[in-house]
Amino acid sequence: MRKSILSGALLTISLTGGYAQSALKPVINQASDAIESKVIAWRRDFHEHPELGNQEVRTAKIVADHLRKLGYEVREKVAVTGVVAVLKGGKPGPVVALRADMDGLPVTERVDIPFKSKVETEFNNQKTGVMHACGHDSHVAILMGVAEVLASMQKDLAGSVKLIFQPAEEGVYNGQTFGANRMIEEGALENPKVDAIFGLHINSQTEVGKIRYRPGATMAAVDQLTIKLKGKQTHGANPWSGVDPIVTASQVVMGLQTIVSRNVDITENPAVVTVGAIHGGIRYNIIPESLEMIGTIRTFGDAQQALVHRRIKEISTHIAESAGAKADVEIGIGYPATINDPALTDKMIPTLEALAGKDNVILSPVATGAEDFSYFQKKIPGFFFFLGGMAKGKSPYDVAPHHTPDFYIDESGFTLGVKSLSHLVVDYMEMNSKAAQPTASSKSKKMSK
Secondary structure, eight states: OHHHHHHHHHHHHHHTOSOOGGGGHHHHHHHHHHTHHHHHHHHHHHHHSOOOTTOOHHHHHHHHHHHHHHTOEEEEEETTTEEEEEEEOSEEEEEEEEEEEOOOBSOOOOOOOTTOOOOEEEETTEEEEOBOOSSHHHHHHHHHHHHHHHHTTGGGOEEEEEEEEEOOTTOOSSSSOOHHHHHHHTTTTTTTTOSEEEEEEEEEEEETTOEEEOSEEEEOEEEEEEEEEEOBOEETTOGGGSBOHHHHHHHHHHHHHHIIIIISOTTTOOOEEEEEEEEEOSSTTEEOSEEEEEEEEEESSHHHHHHHHHHHHHHHHHHHHHTTOEEEEEEEEOOOOEEEOHHHHHHHHHHHHHHHOGGGEEEOOOBSSOOTTHHHHHHSOEEEEEEEEEOTTOOTTTSOOTTSTTOOOOGGGHHHHHHHHHHHHHHHHHHHOGGGSOOHHHHHHHHHO
16 A cells, blocks of 8 residues: 555656655655554554563564564664664665654553553552653654655665664663663664764644754753761750751752852753752651752753752752761762754754744743753764644643653644654755765856856
């Protein structure tokens, strides 16, 4: 069926001889519309059978089998369960990578849909459901659709496509490298070497048909904060006989708020320092000897990150000293900031505007969430954008956000995702293909005219 739909359009293009890669766009649009039902079916299957980070065995097998049938060169078990596949175009040109993350979350689903997840597991010593509560099922299905569309025009592509189906974007919590970072370590961007990478993220609070993006810093770096305060234990009736870490912790929490309000230049980018939990004490009339505070840090860019880390340590240490206590500050480095290459973003935005309409491609403020797509962008130019998944007419204030039991995605936006990634591939190839560059002889002919 797919071949019959595409053959006529591809024959017309081939007969014209030399052509721009952008001439493939009508074929892409037709093919994307034709497989919409397949993309939705894939997504529903993945949604009903979610798998946590580095456990995406079933998902990866379905992906790998699909890609092999399409003629891709497939490599499995990259970074535990990841899949990397290459499609070599029929003409010379750059290598373009597309990425989709595959893992679900330890969330018990409440949405009443026929393909609701009923999977249960134990996570951090607690029984919980497993749910695609961030839309990674959508990302996998969309990229499988892109794979099929591009495979149908393989001989006409001026370059190669590398598809990266990545595990464990949400983490695995075992102290090991995982996700994008581990895929890079295991050669996902090599053989062939990738020139640029594109990725998308479905968004439950952006209307279907719309795309959001930002050049430069787009999503935050995320770091984990642990502060251990040691005082001197005493009876709660005689606080003067000890050093109270609880009061000291209260002062530290308030002191940390001045980092954002007084140290960070918020005209450039925001920052977040959140203390999420304080654990200490055992009885109402005992001032404990010590306690532990944990939290999260969100920053944009290396300089801002270094500033915030330094001030956290200075404020915590000095406040503790002033109280006669001692502070031990540990900052675990997490994902770096997601930074869209400005030049690449500037070149590719017209592609999305031509597809979705200029009014539907929206410049967005920075997001304080984090994404490990940022590791790819540390190595090569990358562009990451957000795809609308909220039903038309809904308010973003009334729908469930990501990582919640009521998270819901409108599937009518998937086809725009397939078209977006496919259009970016062919336009990037056109901009960077040697075949697209005029030769010296052609230049001289133009000049003689």
